[in-house]
Amino acid sequence: MRKRHQKLKDPLLKALIRALDENRVTDGASARRIYSKDGSVMEGGRAGIICFPEDTSEVAACVSIAKEFDREFVTRGAGTGLAGGSVPCNDPIMIVTTRMNKIIDVDLKKRIAWVQPGVVNLDLSNSLKGTGLHFAPDPSSQQACTIGGNVANNSGGPHCLAYGVTNSHVAALEVVLPDASIAQLGTIEGEAGGYDLRGVFVGGEGTLGVATLIAVRLTEDPPEIATLLLDFSKITDAAETVSQIIANGVLPAALELMDRNVVAAVEPFAKAGYPLDAEAVLIAEVDGLPEGVSHEVNIISEIAKNNGVREVRMAANEEERERIWKGRKSAFGAIAKIQPDYYLHDTVIPRGRLAEVIQKVYEIAEKYGLTVMNVFHAGDGNLHPLLVFDARLPGTLEKVQRAGEEIVQISLEVGGVLSGEHGIGLEKQRFMSQQFSERDLEAQDALRRSFDPENRSNPHKVLPTGSSCGEMSSLNEIPEGVWI
Amino acid sequence: MKTMDEFTEDVGDTSFVSVRGGGTRWGLGGSLTEGTNEVEAPKGVINFKPEEMIVRAGAGTKLSTLQNELNDLKQEVALAGFPDSTVGGSLAVGSSSHRRARIGAASDVLLQADCVGADGEQFVAGGPTVKNVTGYDICRLLVSSLGTLALMGVVTLRTRPKPEMGVWLKGELLLEEILRCCYRPASVLHDGHNTFVLIEGYEKDLQKESASLEKLGMSVMEIDPIIPPLVKGALQENLDDGFLDLQTGAVYSNTPQEKVEISEEVKLLSDRIKNNFDPTGRLNPGRRPY
Numbered sequence: 016m017r018k019r020h021q022k023l024k025d026p027l028l029k030a031l032i033r034a035l036d037e038n039r040v041t042d043g044a045s046a047r048r049i050y051s052k053d054g055s056v057m058e059g060g061r062a063g064i065i066c067f068p069e070d071t072s073e074v075a076a077c078v079s080i081a082k083e084f085d086r087e088f089v090t091r092g093a094g095t096g097l098a099g100g101s102v103p104c105n106d107p108i109m110i111v112t113t114r115m116n117k118i119i120d121v122d123l124k125k126r127i128a129w130v131q132p133g134v135v136n137l138d139l140s141n142s143l144k145g146t147g148l149h150f151a152p153d154p155s156s157q158q159a160c161t162i163g164g165n166v167a168n169n170s171g172g173p174h175c176l177a178y179g180v181t182n183s184h185v186a187a188l189e190v191v192l193p194d195a196s197i198a199q200l201g202t203i204e205g206e207a208g209g210y211d212l213r214g215v216f217v218g219g220e221g222t223l224g225v226a227t228l229i230a231v232r233l234t235e236d237p238p239e240i241a242t243l244l245l246d247f248s249k250i251t252d253a254a255e256t257v258s259q260i261i262a263n264g265v266l267p268a269a270l271e272l273m274d275r276n277v278v279a280a281v282e283p284f285a286k287a288g289y290p291l292d293a294e295a296v297l298i299a300e301v302d303g304l305p306e307g308v309s310h311e312v313n314i315i316s317e318i319a320k321n322n323g324v325r326e327v328r329m330a331a332n333e334e335e336r337e338r339i340w341k342g343r344k345s346a347f348g349a350i351a352k353i354q355p356d357y358y359l360h361d362t363v364i365p366r367g368r369l370a371e372v373i374q375k376v377y378e379i380a381e382k383y384g385l386t387v388m389n390v391f392h393a394g395d396g397n398l399h400p401l402l403v404f405d406a407r408l409p410g411t412l413e414k415v416q417r418a419g420e421e422i423v424q425i426s427l428e429v430g431g432v433l434s435g436e437h438g439i440g441l442e443k444q445r446f447m448s449q450q451f452s453e454r455d456l457e458a459q460d461a462l463r464r465s466f467d468p469e470n471r472s473n474p475h476k477v478l479p480t481g482s483s484c485g486e487m488s489s490l491n492e493i494p495e496g497v498w499i
Numbered sequence: 500m501k502t503m504d505e506f507t508e509d510v511g512d513t514s515f516v517s518v519r520g521g522g523t524r525w526g527l528g529g530s531l532t533e534g535t536n537e538v539e540a541p542k543g544v545i546n547f548k549p550e551e552m553i554v555r556a557g558a559g560t561k562l563s564t565l566q567n568e569l570n571d572l573k574q575e576v577a578l579a580g581f582p583d584s585t586v587g588g589s590l591a592v593g594s595s596s597h598r599r600a601r602i603g604a605a606s607d608v609l610l611q612a613d614c615v616g617a618d619g620e621q622f623v624a625g626g627p628t629v630k631n632v633t634g635y636d637i638c639r640l641l642v643s644s645l646g647t648l649a650l651m652g653v654v655t656l657r658t659r660p661k662p663e664m665g666v667w668l669k670g671e672l673l674l675e676e677i678l679r680c681c682y683r684p685a686s687v688l689h690d691g692h693n694t695f696v697l698i699e700g701y702e703k704d705l706q707k708e709s710a711s712l713e714k715l716g717m718s719v720m721e722i723d724p725i726i727p728p729l730v731k732g733a734l735q736e737n738l739d740d741g742f743l744d745l746q747t748g749a750v751y752s753n754t755p756q757e758k759v760e761i762s763e764e765v766k767l768l769s770d771r772i773k774n775n776f777d778p779t780g781r782l783n784p785g786r787r788p789y
Contacts, residue, residue, distance in 0.1 A: 124675065125748075169632045180630065182639070183607055198764035205733030205748040206595075208759025209789030210648075210769050214606050214639030218632050238682055262550035264573045264660040304682055304704035363628040367550050395630040396551075432626035433633040443633075450633060454622040458614075458649070459635040461775040465768060477634060 027084050031066055031108070034076035039067040039114070050091065050109050054156075056358055057099030057441045058488040059475075062089075063106035067114045070131075071189060071197060071227040074110060078225065079195035081108050081471060089473045090221045092133060092161035096168060097359060098440030100220045104475040104484035110225060112163050118142055119228065126233040127186060127203050132163020132226050139231070148233040151178040154436070155344045166226050169218030171436040173269040173343070174300075176394040178234060180436070182217040189228035190216060193467040203230050215462060220438050221473040223466040237268070237302035241312050242330040242339055245319050246293035250274055250389075253295035254369035256315075256322045257393045260299070261366055263318065265311045269300040270394030271343055274373075277390040280349045285342030288335075293325065297393065298343055346390045347401075354386065354403035358415050358487070362426035363435040366396045372425055376400045379421045383414040397435035398426065416487060424449070439477045441485030448479055500557060501541040503613055503621060506652040509538040512619025515784045518650050520559060520588030523581040524728070527592055527755065528645040532784040540587050540652050544568050552629055552658045553610060558587025558651040574658040577602040579728060587651050593643030597726040600746040601685040601699060602659060609638040611655035617777035627655050640772070646783045648776040662699035666709050667724060669695050670717030674745040680711035688726070688742035688751070695724055695742070727751050732759040761789050 023029060031040045042064045050062035063086070068074045081088040087107040094101055103109060115131035118139060122128070123146055130139060136157040140149040152165055153172035160170070166188070171180045178184075187201035201213030216223050247253040253272055260267065273281070273289070273296045282289045289296050297319075301311040316327045330336040350357065364372050373389060380387035380402065391399040400422055404411050423433065423446055433443050433450055447456060460478055464470075475484045501509075510516050515535040519525075541557030544565060548554070549572045556565055562580040569575050578589040579596040588594075595605040611625040624637035640648060665685065672694055677687055686697035696717065698708050709719060727741055730752050734743050741752025761769070769789050773780075 126746075169636075171630060175630075179603060179607060180632075182636075183603060192764065192768070196764045196767075198762060198768065200765070202733065203748070205750055206593075206729060206731045208731045209643075209761050209765060210772060211593075211606055211639045211643055212765060212768060214642075215636050218636050235678075235683055258550045261552060264549075266552075266660055304700055304708075306701045306703040310701055363626075363630050365548075365551050365628065367548070392630075396628060397630050430627055432628050432631045435628075435630040436632055438632050439634060447634060450626070452622065454616070454620050455624070456634075458616065458622045458624060458637055458776070462635045462637060462640060462772065465771040465775050468771070 027080070027086065028064055030080045030084070031064055031077065034080060035066055035068060035073055041065050050111065051103055053091070053094040053096045053099060053101045055097045055099040055102065055440065055442060056487050057102050058486050059099065059102040059441060059484045060104045061106050062103045062109045065109040065111060067111050069114050071191065074191045074225050074227050075195050075197055077108060077110050078191050078193065082195055087471050087474050090167070090225045092164035092167070093135070093159050095156045095160045096164065096440065097361065097437040098434070098442040099485060100167065100438050100440035100473070100476060102441055102485070112161065115227065123148065125203065127230050128233055129228055129230050130162055132161060132166065132229060134162050136160050136162055136165060143233065147236050149236055150231055151175070151184055151234040152181045155347070162229055162231065163226050166217050166229055167219065167221045168436065168438045171392065171397070173271050173392060176270055176392065177266050177268045182214060184232045184234070185213065185217055185229060186232050187230040188213055188216060188226050190224045190226050192224040193469065193472040201230070218438070220440060220477050222463060222476055224472055239305050239308045240300060240302040240336070241308050242336045243299045243312065243315060244288070244328045244330070244339055245297040245299060245324050246290045246326050247295045247297065247322070247324055248293065249323065250295040250373055251370035252322045252324070253297045254373060254393065256297060256319050256324070257369060258366050259318045259322070260315055261394070263314055265301070265314050267299050267311065267315070267394060268302045269298065270392070271298040272296070272389070272391055272393035273343065273346065274389040276386065276388040277346055277350065280353055280388070281342045281346050284349045285338060285345060287338045287342035288328070289342060290326070298339060343390070350388055350401060350403060354405055356404050356406040358402045358419055360398065360400045360419060360422050361434050361437040362398050362423060362431050364396045364398060364426050364429050364431035368429040369393060369396060372398065372429055375425050376422055379418050379425070383418045385414060385418055392435070395435065396431070412487070441476060444477065444479050444485070500543040501539070503541070503652045506538070506541055507615045507619065507621055510615040510619060510650055511536070513781070515781050516650070517783045518558070518587060518646055520585030521561065521581065521583035523584045524588065524592045528786040528788050530785050535784055540585070540650070545653065547572070549574055549658070553627065553655055554658050555653065555655045556586055558585065558590070558654050560586045562586050562589050569658055570661065573661045575661045576656050576658055577608050578605055586654060586656070590642050590651065590654065591644065591646045593729070595729050595749070597688060597729070597742070597744065597751055598685040598697065599749065600744070601683055606639050606642045608656050609642050609654060610657055612638055612641055612651045613653040614641070614649040614651050616649050617779065617782050622649070629657055643788055645786050645788045647773060647786055647788065648782065650782060663701050664705060665697055665699040666705050667695060667697050667720040668709065668712050668717040669693050669720050670712070670715070672712070672715055672717060676715060677712065680715070681708045687745045689745055690742050691738040694745070727753040730755050759789070
């Protein structure tokens with residue numbers, strides 16, 4: 016009774032309950048603790064009041080109340096983000112989209128599905144089974160992450176090499192802007208006029224407003240798929256193979272590389288048939304029409320042979336293919352058994368520099384006495400060096416931070432960028448000035464201010480703010496739903 | 500080749516200014532205010548890296564020159580244009596190819612743009628890699644902006660492998676019938692009377708797909724149809740001189756459609772963007788993409 020009475024005294028809480036209902040608004044201590052973290056190693060402030068709206072009008076009501084009470088708000092999906100994008104700073108209103116989980120409409124003829132942001136990525140593709148269509152972005156967290164989160168982060172995944180990241184698969188969005196107005200960005204009919212507001216909203220990390228309905232384009236299932244497992248005695252040979260495949264005009268559906276440490280961790284669990292004595296395993300998948308697939312398999316095999324591949328194995332059936340991918344997609348969970356803590360990086364480098372940069376990543380880890388494991392989207396040069404460690408050992412966390420900084424530095428030095436798919440969030444703000452000049456960042460800020468002049472929507476993220484929010488923490492367990 | 504510094508000097512920081520490319524879509528978005536200083540962007544292909552699938556070029560480079568250079572190594576960029584169109588011009592008007600259903604839209608092409616802002620200062624949008632979610636995607640804002648937010652000097656573009664071959668067929672089939680015969684056709688266009696299908700890939704695959712379509716009454720075209728440029732908006736009335744893309748709803752026509760309607764919320768947001776990027780309205784004055 017006393018708690019209920021207190022609730023009624025807080026005017027903000029009262030307003031939010033009036034807008035939703037008592038069961039979908041909470042300021043309970045345990046909920047606030049849970050929603051203060053996401054899948055990243057970042058710690059910020061503490062979640063304020065947590066709301067679970069179910070449609071656009073309820074989101075607009077929450078945002079309107081935030082404005083009325085001059086409060087910040089943070090939108091959150093499944094919380095699988097790896098850069099702290101949904102970690103609250105201060106005590107913002109948390110708008111959690113997990114109850115906005117309906118597939119509103121699927122138009123098989125136009126190949127468009129309208130979904131709410133809380134729809135889980137894999138649930139959409141599963142619901143399309145038998146139609147010959149699927150949703151192409153397939154982040155490794157796809158059984159947990161939401162499509163709203165994919166929009167916020169412009170998520171990728173192994174098969175985005177050929178099919179493109181989320182932005183290429185979103186036709187239109189209904190959004191609640193930070194001033195609580197509702198707008199449709201983009202169109203499913205023809206070409207939208209004006210500036211490409213849909214295009215810039217995707218990847219805005221929740222700082223430009225809240226996507227409340229998403230029209231995604233559906234992709235035709237390929238008639239034929241060939242999945243190859245190539246094993247190498249040198250990781251540099253595998254990296255060189257990747258570069259040459261692309262240079263020879265072959266754009267596989269996926270091109271994923273795992274090093275020896277990852278294979279050793281994953282194989283006992285996945286039983287994918289990965290060779291345990293290989294220094295590197297490359298998964299190459301090509302799809303399309305039969306002659307094209309066969310032709311590209313031959314090119315890839317030939318290039319691999321010229322680069323010293325020990326064996327090229329093609330999955331004989333769907334079951335074998337699934338086992339190969341199960342190993343790749345569950346790599347993070349398996350790695351977590353090796354050491355209690357981890358720090359996962361996400362930079363992109365030119366493909367032609369893969370061999371050199373991977374070697375340097377090993378040298379950096381060795382310099383600091385750390386274990387590094389590499390499992391990454393080699394085809395688009397998207398590195399994911401994973402430092403595993405025990406934070407209880409004095410000085411280890413500092414070494415991890417320094418090693419991480421050097422990995423980022425090396426990536427930038429060879430002409431790379433800070434993030435390929437995890438985003439900037441809280442984690443990489445401090446590096447933004449290394450990639451961009453002050454004037455570059457001013458242009459980005461001009462965009463942000465246009466959407467959110469009062470800096471209310473997920474503030475303190477992406478652009479350097481000088482804010483003290485956001486510290487790296489150690490994680491002594493892998494949060495559920497986190498994958499590379 | 501003109502350097503970025505020379506281009507920046509040409510753009511200056513006070514007078515009304517516009518970049519003139521090939522002038523092939525010069526009237527889009529309204530007439531330029533009289534007295535506007537017209538400058539040219541750097542011209543020439545700077546660096547083509549087939550193994551990275553990227554190319555760096557001056558925005559003033561002719562699109563045909565760029566495509567010819569890429570063609571030597573069996574690559575292309577997913578932009579369309581007239582013989583005199585420039586790379587920068589094609590980006591500024593958002594000139595997606597009629598093959599966009601297979602190769603992607605113009606907005607997917609621009610990876611990095613070295614620009615001059617309204618204040619006369621250089622800035623860089625995006626990054627030089629094919630995958631990048633670092634910060635806000637200003638490149639997408641620049642594509643289709645008609646040069647009203649910043650002026651592009653040098654650009655880095657995503658390239659992609661060219662298909663081994665393509666075959667056009669003409670007939671009267673519906674989209675559903677075509678999709679039952681073909682996997683990801685590059686184009687399925689309708690001109691109000693006939694359906695035009697472009698299939699792309701390897702010879703044997705195309706022979707099979709083509710045979711399936713021919714069985715249903717389509718015939719292989721000896722000469723490729725001429726497809727006009729993409730216009731904004733959805734199909735408003737009958738197609739007089741153009742094509743409707745049945746896969747994406749896009750319209751290709753030599754006659755720009757009437758101004759595309761946008762909502763009040765989108766207009767307000769677009770005005771704020773314009774004002775924040777170009778507070779004095781000196782970039783391409785008289786033009787608005789909305």
